[in-house]
Amino acid sequence: MGEGRTSSFSNLQRPDGIEILPIRIELPPKGSRTLRESILLQMKRAIVDGRLVAGLLLPPTRELARHLGVARNTIVGIYDNLLSEGYVETRLGSGTFVAKRAMRLTPNQGNGRNTSDLRLVPYFRTVGVVSPDLAQEAEFDLRLGHPDKSQFPFDVWRRLSNRALRTLERAPPVPMGPHGHPALCNAIAGHISFARAVACNPGDVIVTAGAQQAFGLIARILVEPGKTIVAVEDPGYPPLRQAFAAAGAKIAPVPLDHEGLRVDLIPDEAKIVCVTPSNQMPMGMSMSFARRMALLDRVHQTGGVIVEDDYEGEFRFAGRPLEALQTLDNRERVFYVGTFTKCMFPALRLGYAVGPNWARPALAMAKQLADWHCPGAQQETMAAFISEGHLVRHVRRMRLAYQHKRELLIGALRLHLPQLEMRLTAPGLHVSATLSGTIPAGLLVTAAGNQKLRFEDLSRFVVRRDQKSNGIVFGYGLIDAEKILPAVETLKDVMASL
Amino acid sequence: MGEGRTSSFSNLQRPDGIEILPIRIELPPKGSRTLRESILLQMKRAIVDGRLVAGLLLPPTRELARHLGVARNTIVGIYDNLLSEGYVETRLGSGTFVAKRAMRLTPNQGNGRNTSDLRLVPYFRTVGVVSPDLAQEAEFDLRLGHPDKSQFPFDVWRRLSNRALRTLERAPPVPMGPHGHPALCNAIAGHISFARAVACNPGDVIVTAGAQQAFGLIARILVEPGKTIVAVEDPGYPPLRQAFAAAGAKIAPVPLDHEGLRVDLIPDEAKIVCVTPSNQMPMGMSMSFARRMALLDRVHQTGGVIVEDDYEGEFRFAGRPLEALQTLDNRERVFYVGTFTKCMFPALRLGYAVGPNWARPALAMAKQLADWHCPGAQQETMAAFISEGHLVRHVRRMRLAYQHKRELLIGALRLHLPQLEMRLTAPGLHVSATLSGTIPAGLLVTAAGNQKLRFEDLSRFVVRRDQKSNGIVFGYGLIDAEKILPAVETLKDVMASL
Numbered sequence: 001m002g003e004g005r006t007s008s009f010s011n012l013q014r015p016d017g018i019e020i021l022p023i024r025i026e027l028p029p030k031g032s033r034t035l036r037e038s039i040l041l042q043m044k045r046a047i048v049d050g051r052l053v054a055g056l057l058l059p060p061t062r063e064l065a066r067h068l069g070v071a072r073n074t075i076v077g078i079y080d081n082l083l084s085e086g087y088v089e090t091r092l093g094s095g096t097f098v099a100k101r102a103m104r105l106t107p108n109q110g111n112g113r114n115t116s117d118l119r120l121v122p123y124f125r126t127v128g129v130v131s132p133d134l135a136q137e138a139e140f141d142l143r144l145g146h147p148d149k150s151q152f153p154f155d156v157w158r159r160l161s162n163r164a165l166r167t168l169e170r171a172p173p174v175p176m177g178p179h180g181h182p183a184l185c186n187a188i189a190g191h192i193s194f195a196r197a198v199a200c201n202p203g204d205v206i207v208t209a210g211a212q213q214a215f216g217l218i219a220r221i222l223v224e225p226g227k228t229i230v231a232v233e234d235p236g237y238p239p240l241r242q243a244f245a246a247a248g249a250k251i252a253p254v255p256l257d258h259e260g261l262r263v264d265l266i267p268d269e270a271k272i273v274c275v276t277p278s279n280q281m282p283m284g285m286s287m288s289f290a291r292r293m294a295l296l297d298r299v300h301q302t303g304g305v306i307v308e309d310d311y312e313g314e315f316r317f318a319g320r321p322l323e324a325l326q327t328l329d330n331r332e333r334v335f336y337v338g339t340f341t342k343c344m345f346p347a348l349r350l351g352y353a354v355g356p357n358w359a360r361p362a363l364a365m366a367k368q369l370a371d372w373h374c375p376g377a378q379q380e381t382m383a384a385f386i387s388e389g390h391l392v393r394h395v396r397r398m399r400l401a402y403q404h405k406r407e408l409l410i411g412a413l414r415l416h417l418p419q420l421e422m423r424l425t426a427p428g429l430h431v432s433a434t435l436s437g438t439i440p441a442g443l444l445v446t447a448a449g450n451q452k453l454r455f456e457d458l459s460r461f462v463v464r465r466d467q468k469s470n471g472i473v474f475g476y477g478l479i480d481a482e483k484i485l486p487a488v489e490t491l492k493d494v495m496a497s498l
Numbered sequence: 499m500g501e502g503r504t505s506s507f508s509n510l511q512r513p514d515g516i517e518i519l520p521i522r523i524e525l526p527p528k529g530s531r532t533l534r535e536s537i538l539l540q541m542k543r544a545i546v547d548g549r550l551v552a553g554l555l556l557p558p559t560r561e562l563a564r565h566l567g568v569a570r571n572t573i574v575g576i577y578d579n580l581l582s583e584g585y586v587e588t589r590l591g592s593g594t595f596v597a598k599r600a601m602r603l604t605p606n607q608g609n610g611r612n613t614s615d616l617r618l619v620p621y622f623r624t625v626g627v628v629s630p631d632l633a634q635e636a637e638f639d640l641r642l643g644h645p646d647k648s649q650f651p652f653d654v655w656r657r658l659s660n661r662a663l664r665t666l667e668r669a670p671p672v673p674m675g676p677h678g679h680p681a682l683c684n685a686i687a688g689h690i691s692f693a694r695a696v697a698c699n700p701g702d703v704i705v706t707a708g709a710q711q712a713f714g715l716i717a718r719i720l721v722e723p724g725k726t727i728v729a730v731e732d733p734g735y736p737p738l739r740q741a742f743a744a745a746g747a748k749i750a751p752v753p754l755d756h757e758g759l760r761v762d763l764i765p766d767e768a769k770i771v772c773v774t775p776s777n778q779m780p781m782g783m784s785m786s787f788a789r790r791m792a793l794l795d796r797v798h799q800t801g802g803v804i805v806e807d808d809y810e811g812e813f814r815f816a817g818r819p820l821e822a823l824q825t826l827d828n829r830e831r832v833f834y835v836g837t838f839t840k841c842m843f844p845a846l847r848l849g850y851a852v853g854p855n856w857a858r859p860a861l862a863m864a865k866q867l868a869d870w871h872c873p874g875a876q877q878e879t880m881a882a883f884i885s886e887g888h889l890v891r892h893v894r895r896m897r898l899a900y901q902h903k904r905e906l907l908i909g910a911l912r913l914h915l916p917q918l919e920m921r922l923t924a925p926g927l928h929v930s931a932t933l934s935g936t937i938p939a940g941l942l943v944t945a946a947g948n949q950k951l952r953f954e955d956l957s958r959f960v961v962r963r964d965q966k967s968n969g970i971v972f973g974y975g976l977i978d979a980e981k982i983l984p985a986v987e988t989l990k991d992v993m994a995s996l
Contacts, residue, residue, distance in 0.1 A: 376845025
């Protein structure tokens with residue numbers, strides 16, 4: 001039987017600090033009766049966390065048993081248990097694999113195919129596609145980052161779209177510039193000047209295929225592969241850091257406190273600092289004014305720049321929003337990034353970037369090399385949607401709808417689950433909570449999923465696992481208001497059963 | 499007065515071999531009466547070629563005179579002449595600048611703004627945006643790469659688009675995977691299997707924002723910055739090589755002969771070879787079968803891969819098209835890239851890539867990091883447009899229309915300008931011709947432009963200027979059939995006047 005020690009059969013680290021296949025198994029003291037349960041639980045968590053990726057071939061029972069110094073029968077029993085619960089599957093003559101159905105939306109999961117071909121650049125040898133986990137059935141859907149499109153005025157959108165296609169039909173064959181449709185640049189400049197007090201003219205705007213493309217374009221013009229260090233929030237939004245890592249940046253995760261990013265902990269060598277100051281993704285705090293000024297001073301001293309991801313700038317519910325970093329900046333340090341996928345619908349794929357003067361020609365060139373420009377008719381439709389006031393009306397309507405759902409959710413959680421420690425500083429489309437007590441978030445997410453209740457494990461946003469990352473995040477974009485109370489009651493039952 | 503020697507005040511080279519500001523001025527023998535005219539002509543050509551980019555501050559007359567060893571009055575007279583003809587402009591107290599209106603669509607022009615900020619990565623310090631030169635007025639428009647959208651069935655497209663938006667409205671909030679809409683992947687696989695005999699299944703297709711994005715995704719997963727060498731056709735399509743250069747590749751231009759790329763001249767170290775085998779851009783030859791097989795063998799020997807840009811695969815007019823390299827490949831060496839912008843309309847921005855098995859998960863991941871996926875409703879519209887047969891019908895109609903225009907153009911050129919040596923091997927949407935005699939192509943393009951006749955200088959496709967690059971290219975996508983003969987007659991007059 002094993003010793004009271006830590007063992008691991010794989011512990012690789014990716015250049016961006018994301019672990020790929022770490023399964024560090026802690027063995028209880030020798031002779032413990034909980035040996036089997038302890039290993040089983042740790043393996044389940046690793047599968048749910050995505051540390052053991054779907055499609056991964058597990059080591060033969062004999063090998064793992066020898067490696068851990070435990071009886072082979074113990075491992076055989078554990079594998080049987082994993083199999084009966086659907087965590088793994090067997091293929092005749094091939095061994096035991098992590099099951100696909102156990103996959104979650106994690107930034108670091110594989111997709112069951114071999115991507116390790118040496119012809120690929122290293123970054124793309126180990127990563128898999130983020131699977132669309134909304135394909136999973138959900139009765140109570142509290143997953144993150146998905147707006148409610150049920151109230152979107154599709155009739156208006158269709159009418160404007162038809163008009164734009166008629167315009168396109170008659171238009172002279174003048175190709176569009178990479179900045180985007182002039183009418184849309186104009187409309188966006190007006191929108192963000194008004195809604196977010198972002199200082200910009202139409203000529204400063206570059207229309208992008210969502211915020212994600214804006215991150216990629218900024219990375220392209222600023223990141224020297226293998227050299228540039230990019231500071232990111234930890235926990236933070238994985239696709240943002242992945243866009244920079246894929247461009248060859250070294251990722252430096254920086255912790256947060258209640259005021260937001262710990263500016264004092266940004267490495268001096270970091271050339272780029274990526275932040276979500278309005279509503280930190282996923283923790284939900286708003287960066288304090290003092291912290292904003294400290295960050296601006298910091299990058300001025302170090303010669304760095306800031307990427308300000310204002311992904312939900314429209315959905316602040318109470319009080320006057322704090323100024324965007326872009327507004328406070330007077331030294332050409334900020335790339336401001338926004339998106340229409342959150343305030344409209346995700347399949348739209350339209351966003352924008354406003355860069356400092358010195359970077360705009362390069363940003364436009366990067367956009368042109370990426371895909372010339374965003375689709376013409378869609379840009380024209382969007383321009384009309386903004387300039388005719390539909391966007392403002394829709395945002396106003398959704399702000400009320402989301403605020404109502406937020407209040408229901410917070411009230412229900414306070415009532416039924418007072419042991420959850422919520423963070424409530426910045427109102428957005430999500431609420432995060434620390435799991436005190438001993439329930440691991442991954443286990444809770446899985447158990448709730450079995451009851452068709454879906455929410456997020458905070459750990460999928462975490463870079464450095466030594467953080468206090470045992471927490472969960474609820475998004476209330478998708479869920480119907482009347483399902484919020486039953487969802488929380490279900491969660492209460494699930495927690496009681498663990 | 500000057501010596502019979504060559505002088506230059508700038509001769510920088512970009513990493514991808516494109517010269518930025520070379521203006522090498524050849525002085526006639528000392529005492530020549532043509533000194534002024536000679537320098538003037540060379541500067542005009544440099545401006546028209548884009549070697550002197552729009553917005554560039556010219557050196558003061560005194561400095562240039564001293565540098566060239568000519569009288570200052572000579573240079574003052576030249577600057578006056580350039581000014582009166584609109585090649586340059588003066589700004590009070592600031593000096594003499596290359597004028598914006600003299601810009602053409604060239605791969606290496608600046609855009610008049612300072613992009614040399616050291617915070618940018620080197621590639622983006624020197625390049626400017628390719629300006630949409632179609633904004634220039636044209637009575638006779640023979641510019642390249644622009645399809646005729648006047649016969650596109652926009653009514654059908656609007657109907658399908660409305661239906662797609664209705665579907666989107668009702669659809670569950672399942673985010674789309676990065677490969678693209680399953681119905682569109684399915685439709686594309688059917689389309690290229692049928693039209694181009696490209697071997698692929700729906701799961702092999704990745705929907706991209708045009709061919710340009712496909713180049714960028716392939717570059718992202720294959721190019722190790724500063725290391726990977728990419729062989730390109732010379733002359734060839736500038737935005738393709740720029741996509742790879744921007745990703746950090748070293749560009750190796752490879753000459754052509756009448757069979758296409760000189761496979762024997764591909765550097766051994768080239769990991770990626772980019773070709774347009776169906777219809778070489780811009781020379782127009784089709785790569786011979788023997789050359790195709792030699793290329794496949796070559797990359798197999800060197801461990802490289804091929805990027806096959808089949809941008810006009812649909813518009814072959816005569817005979818059975820040669821098999822795509824992708825079809826001939828049995829060793830997983832080919833990335834096949836296609837686009838709908840040429841056979842439909844450019845503002846659409848939809849294309850696709852089919853990669854080898856080993857690269858597909860990485861390609862999908864790269865697409866996801868780039869922009870998640872192409873806009874949902876647009877993909878659904880495109881899927882219906884293909885699967886309901888509209889694409890095939892439109893292509894059939896346009897094939898006849900283009901063939902008619904091609905025959906008119908070739909007939910008129912043969913009749914009126916027999917001195918133009920046309921290359922006619924592969925039928926597509928353009929015809930290229932060598933300018934024998936002494937008229938420089940840049941001068942001819944400018945002079946024709948003054949008569950509102952627009953076509954392309956071959957040199958904008960050239961990487962190595964020591965090639966025989968004095969040629970022109972006509973595109974016949976845009977021009978009305980009845981304007982072709984008057985256009986050629988105008989060209990004849992312009993040539994006679996030079």
